[in-house]
Amino acid sequence: MEYSIGGLRDMFLGNVRRLDEIIGYAKISGDVAEIDASGLVHKEINDLMRHCALQGVKKIVLRGVCGQRYIGTRLHFPNPGAKLKIEIEIYGYPGNDLGAFLDGHRIVVHGNAQDGVGNTMDSGEIIIHGRAGDVVAMSMRGGRILIRDDVGYRTAIHMKEYKEKVPVLVVGGTAQDFFGEYMAGGRVVLLGLNLDDKPHRARYIGTGMHGGIMYIRGRVEPWQLGKEVGIVDMEAEDWKFIEKHVGDFCEIFGIKKDEVLGGSFLKLKPVTKRPYGKVYAY
Amino acid sequence: MFSHLLPEFIVERRDDRCIRCRVCERQCSFEVHRYDEELDRMFSDEKKCVGCQRCAVLCPTDALIVRPHPGEYRRNANWTGERIQDLKKQAETGGVVLTGSGNDKPYRIYWDHIVLNASQVTNPSIDPLREPMELRTFLGRKPDALELRFNGGDYEGVEIATELHPNVMIETPIVFSAMSYGALSYQAFKALAMAASEYGTLFNTGEGGLPRELRKYGKNAIVQCASGRFGVDPEYLNCAAVIEIKIGQGAKPGIGGHLPGEKVTLPISVTRMIPEGTDALSPAPQHDIYSIEDLSMLIYALKEATNYEKPVSVKIAAVHNVAAIASGMVRAGADIIAIDGLRGGTGAAPKIIRDNVGIPIELALAAVDRRLREEGIRNKCSILVAGGFRCSADIVKAIALGADAVYIGTPALVAMGCTLCQKCYTGKCNWGICTQDPYLSRRLNPEIGAKRLVNLLRAWSLEIKEMLGGMGINAIESLRGNRDHLRGVGLEDWELEVLGIKGAGE
Numbered sequence: 115m116e117y118s119i120g121g122l123r124d125m126f127l128g129n130v131r132r133l134d135e136i137i138g139y140a141k142i143s144g145d146v147a148e149i150d151a152s153g154l155v156h157k158e159i160n161d162l163m164r165h166c167a168l169q170g171v172k173k174i175v176l177r178g179v180c181g182q183r184y185i186g187t188r189l190h191f192p193n194p195g196a197k198l199k200i201e202i203e204i205y206g207y208p209g210n211d212l213g214a215f216l217d218g219h220r221i222v223v224h225g226n227a228q229d230g231v232g233n234t235m236d237s238g239e240i241i242i243h244g245r246a247g248d249v250v251a252m253s254m255r256g257g258r259i260l261i262r263d264d265v266g267y268r269t270a271i272h273m274k275e276y277k278e279k280v281p282v283l284v285v286g287g288t289a290q291d292f293f294g295e296y297m298a299g300g301r302v303v304l305l306g307l308n309l310d311d312k313p314h315r316a317r318y319i320g321t322g323m324h325g326g327i328m329y330i331r332g333r334v335e336p337w338q339l340g341k342e343v344g345i346v347d348m349e350a351e352d353w354k355f356i357e358k359h360v361g362d363f364c365e366i367f368g369i370k371k372d373e374v375l376g377g378s379f380l381k382l383k384p385v386t387k388r389p390y391g392k393v394y395a396y
Numbered sequence: 397m398f399s400h401l402l403p404e405f406i407v408e409r410r411d412d413r414c415i416r417c418r419v420c421e422r423q424c425s426f427e428v429h430r431y432d433e434e435l436d437r438m439f440s441d442e443k444k445c446v447g448c449q450r451c452a453v454l455c456p457t458d459a460l461i462v463r464p465h466p467g468e469y470r471r472n473a474n475w476t477g478e479r480i481q482d483l484k485k486q487a488e489t490g491g492v493v494l495t496g497s498g499n500d501k502p503y504r505i506y507w508d509h510i511v512l513n514a515s516q517v518t519n520p521s522i523d524p525l526r527e528p529m530e531l532r533t534f535l536g537r538k539p540d541a542l543e544l545r546f547n548g549g550d551y552e553g554v555e556i557a558t559e560l561h562p563n564v565m566i567e568t569p570i571v572f573s574a575m576s577y578g579a580l581s582y583q584a585f586k587a588l589a590m591a592a593s594e595y596g597t598l599f600n601t602g603e604g605g606l607p608r609e610l611r612k613y614g615k616n617a618i619v620q621c622a623s624g625r626f627g628v629d630p631e632y633l634n635c636a637a638v639i640e641i642k643i644g645q646g647a648k649p650g651i652g653g654h655l656p657g658e659k660v661t662l663p664i665s666v667t668r669m670i671p672e673g674t675d676a677l678s679p680a681p682q683h684d685i686y687s688i689e690d691l692s693m694l695i696y697a698l699k700e701a702t703n704y705e706k707p708v709s710v711k712i713a714a715v716h717n718v719a720a721i722a723s724g725m726v727r728a729g730a731d732i733i734a735i736d737g738l739r740g741g742t743g744a745a746p747k748i749i750r751d752n753v754g755i756p757i758e759l760a761l762a763a764v765d766r767r768l769r770e771e772g773i774r775n776k777c778s779i780l781v782a783g784g785f786r787c788s789a790d791i792v793k794a795i796a797l798g799a800d801a802v803y804i805g806t807p808a809l810v811a812m813g814c815t816l817c818q819k820c821y822t823g824k825c826n827w828g829i830c831t832q833d834p835y836l837s838r839r840l841n842p843e844i845g846a847k848r849l850v851n852l853l854r855a856w857s858l859e860i861k862e863m864l865g866g867m868g869i870n871a872i873e874s875l876r877g878n879r880d881h882l883r884g885v886g887l888e889d890w891e892l893e894v895l896g897i898k899g900a901g902e
Contacts, residue, residue: 126696126729160700183693187700190630210693211684215701217630230684233697234621236629249684253625255669271683272625276669296679298670325674387674388657395491 130157133165140165145172152178156209160188167191167200179206181228190217199238210247213240216257229266232259235281241366245287254281254300258359262367263287263308268295273326275299284363288332291317294382295340298325303360305374306332319343320382324389328382329356331374342389343382352381398485402477403442406465407451413459414438420451420460425824425836448817450826482747493748496820496830498647498741498784498806501751505739506758506891507790511900513881515868522870524861530871531857533801535598535638536563536707537731538775561731562707564637567596568857569795569872572849573736573782573805574620574642574711576602578655578664578676579743579820581837584812584829587845589613594846595853600803603627603642603653603678605667611635618709621698623652624678626668630701638732639698640709641691643682646740646783649713649754653678654744659823661832692728699729707731709780714738714760715753719767726768726777734803735760737783741806743830744821757783758797762895765798765877774798774877788859797895798877811852812845 140149140162147166151159159182166174167189176185185208189200197218204223213221214233226244230252237256248266251259256279264287271292273281281300287308293316294302306314313333320328321340328343329352339345356379364371407428416436420429426444429451431437445462452460469477482493515521522529539558547553572592577585579602592599593616600618605627614635621628622642633639644650655664655676665672685691695708709732710725712718718735725733737757742750761781768774781794782803791802810816813827820830828840860872869875883900884892892899 124729126692156696157700164703184697184700187697188703190634190701190703192631192634211697214697215628215630215633230693233684234625234628252684253628255625255629268683272623272679274625274670276665276671279669295683296677298674298677322677322679324677325671387671390654390675390677393492395485395489395493 126155126157130155133161136162137165142166142169142171145170146175147171147173148175148177150178151176151182151206152180154182156182156184160184160186163202164188167198171200173201173203175203175205177205179204179208179225181207181209183209184211184214185209186213186219186221187211187215189219190215213238216240218257226263227261231261232257232283235259237279243367248290250285251281251283251300251302254283255279256281258282258284260284260363260366261286265289268292270294270297270300270302270328272296272298273300273302275326282359284359286363286367286369288314289316292319292321294320294323294326294328294343296322296324297328297384298323300326301329301355301359302326303329303356303363304331305360305363305377306330307369307374314338320384322389323382323384324387325384327352330380330382331377334380339382342384342386344385346381346383348379348381352379397443398488401443401481401484402467402469403445403465404481405442405445405447405462406467407440407442407445408461408463409438409440410459410461413457415457415459417456419454419456423450423454423826425826425831425833426819426822446817446819447815448819448826449815492746494744494821495747495750495818496742496744496822497816497818498739499750500818503738503756505784506756506887506895507784507786507793509884509886509891510758510793510882510895510897511885512789512792512796512863512867513883514866519868521868522865524858524865527865527870529861529864530873531568531860533566533569533872534563535566535709535732535778535780535800537561537777538563540775562705564598564707565596566598566801568853568860569799569801570791570853570856571597571618571780571801571803572599572808573741573803574600574602574618574640574645575743575805575809576604576620577607577667578602578604578659578832579830581825581828581831581840582607582663583837583840583842584809584845586610586842587812587840587849588808589616590842590846591849591853592616595850597853598637600640601636604655604664604676605669606632606635607663607667620711621694622678623680623682624676626670626676626678629669633698633702636706638707638709639702640711640732640734641682641685641694641698641730642711643685643691644711644713644715644736645742646713646736646738646754646757647742648745648749649715650680651746651749652680659832664832688724688728691725691730695729707778709734711736711780711782713740713753714755714757714783716755718755718760719763722764723767723771723773726773730777732778732780732800733764734780734782735764736803737761737781739784740782741809742820757781758794759891759894761794761799762797762897766896769798769877788856789863791856792860792863792875793882795872795875796878796881797897798879800876807852808849811848812840 211230229247245263320343543557603622619636710730711734738754778800825831
């Protein structure tokens with residue numbers, strides 16, 4: 115249907131086809147569906163994915179993805195019998211907000227991702243065999259994201275945690291400025307595997323951070339840190355955590371675990387849970 | 397406590413009436429009243445008094461009078477007592493002066509300079525007591541045109557062929573403003589939810605999440621997705637009637653929010669999904685929105701997350717160029733645009749921001765409505781306005797200026813007991829509204845609060861019907877944007893021009 119706003123084509127809903135017009139793009143065999151995403155706009159992809167999920171599909175393979183947004187976002191089903199957990203495999207380059215508000219599914223990307231990966235993600239897992247853009251894991255509240263290469267600016271901004279829901283982000287490469295800004299919870303690991311002993315370049319790391327923990331492997335100078343974080347000693351608990359998640363990371367991406375764990379790790383924690391407690395007269 | 401400040405209020409205790417029952421002492425969370433057993437006398441520490449009048453109205457013998465303190469500095473139109481005292485507080489602490497509630501400065505209140513029309517001779521007025529009068533309002537995007545399909549020769553089988561966007565029906569064009577659980581007590585929050593549900597309108601969760609047991613009121617909830625993203629999970633989004641992206645707030649345009657750690661008690665932490673005792677910081681911007689295109693991205697992310705079943709609202713503070721911003725918001729895909737004016741309230745804001753930033757809602761509304769009409773996109777969104785509505789006439793005037801419905805915050809709080817003492821940020825609200833202290837919040841019974849809110853909605857709706865009837869209009873739809881029914885009194889030409897109304901007598 116043709117949608118326009120004041121004469122301009124609606125860039126989201128313009129020329130979106132009905133489900134019955136695009137149903138041929140999905141091939142369901144057993145509990146696996148394969149969708150040819152080339153030529154589909156984002157709403158059509160999610161329409162098809164939702165359709166497949168309602169048909170009882172457990173795994174969806176998307177091929178030819180190129181810039182379509184919100185993949186996996188529309189797979190929340192109010193009042194489900196049992197919570198659906200779908201495995202989504204993506205070949206190509208998904209667009210912004212990949213897995214935003216993700217509700218328990220697993221997304222594997224064979225390619226790079228763009229901005230907003232796992233935006234306000236609730237649960238599930240996102241694995242990226244490549245790099246990702248800005249604001250990865252923004253306001254993420256649960257689940258795990260593993261990214262093989264680099265990430266952009268403001269990664270893990272305002273990540274949260276609550277009780278058993280502790281989100282985890284592991285980045286294999288390095289990050290740009292404002293890494294872990296405003297972080298309120300969760301665990302972020304930055305491995306710097308592609309730095310060859312050069313220091314990380316990010317500035318304002320953990321500025322405004324008031325919860326959660328960051329682990330950084332490699333060299334970071336104190337001036338690169340926000341004034342709200344401090345460096346503390348690694349404890350047994352921390353090594354256990356690193357062992358598990360970095361272990362999984364290495365296994366998934368085929369990296370030698372011992373070499374990675376042999377590096378030096380910094381543990382960053384907020385200096386206070388209340389960074390801005392003293393700005394008011396009363 | 398600050399040194400060398402004059403008290404703001406004087407507490408006069410008429411000793412011949414005082415029976416030493418100590419009600420005032422128990423009721424005052426600011427610890428103004430104290431009983432001395434030895435002397436069998438009540439004492440008051442006036443410096444602590446905020447003038448909320450709780451003690452005065454609960455005193456069984458009416459022995460108490462609380463009024464502005466007569467002690468003054470030398471009169472000075474430039475240096476008012478308030479300015480002197482605020483400055484002294486800052487000199488003592490080096491901090492930002494906080495306040496609660498809405499802007500109390502004497503900016504022009506345009507509602508008081510706009511008068512309504514009534515029918516005389518040339519067209520009949522309508523009596524709403526006997527004739528049908530429609531206040532029902534639909535919030536959401538409307539189609540450009542309606543295509544009807546006639547099945548057969550009669551009109552039995554008529555159906556709408558156009559694909560419609562989701563709309564939410566409310567019984568009266570009055571919606572409760574965003575006030576979070578955390579800013580409000582659980583009791584006050586629940587009362588709003590119950591009242592909205594009973595009357596068939598909406599309440600707004602603010603950005604503090606929606607407690608699980610209150611999700612049954614989701615059909616009447618506008619849930620906010622703000623920069624802090626507190627309590628935002630797929631279920632929260634999907635249980636609601638409307639989702640609102642909060643960009644700004646009239647009381648504090650351009651700055652974020654800050655629920656201090658001491659207010660993040662266990663139940664608050666459960667709802668916001670953050671650990672107990674940590675500061676709940678809402679950053680000033682949404683970090684995934686730096687442009688209209690980014691806004692569009694979040695709007696559609698939320699539509700995706702809710703299967704395109706709910707209207708998405710975007711709330712901004714009324715600021716300069718609001719009309720151009722609103723146009724961008726509509727083009728970005730907002731189904732509802734909510735605009736909060738200069739006099740909008742808050743639980744806590746820096747006073748300097750509350751009192752100086754933003755523009756009056758009357759002017760913002762008129763500018764936005766006109767701009768969207770000129771661009772031919774007014775039907776693409778509903779306009780919700782907030783910030784400083786005090787009575788049903790303000791609402792009627794707002795609708796005639798182009799609003800679809802109105803957000804009320806302060807009036808709802810006043811209905812539940814608030815006396816506008818502006819101390820919301822202290823967490824010591826004696827009326828049990830803006831506090832997390834169970835001793836204080838118990839004072840507000842949610843059932844009674846809800847009853848009073850429903851009464852308010854009913855009373856204002858009746859008044860709106862009376863005013864509509866007087867104008868010879870029988871549906872609120874016919875008043876929407878109908879500026880012919882407004883005239884300005886005592887306004888300058890430029891103000892009439894912005895408002896798009898004629899002066900009285902024309």
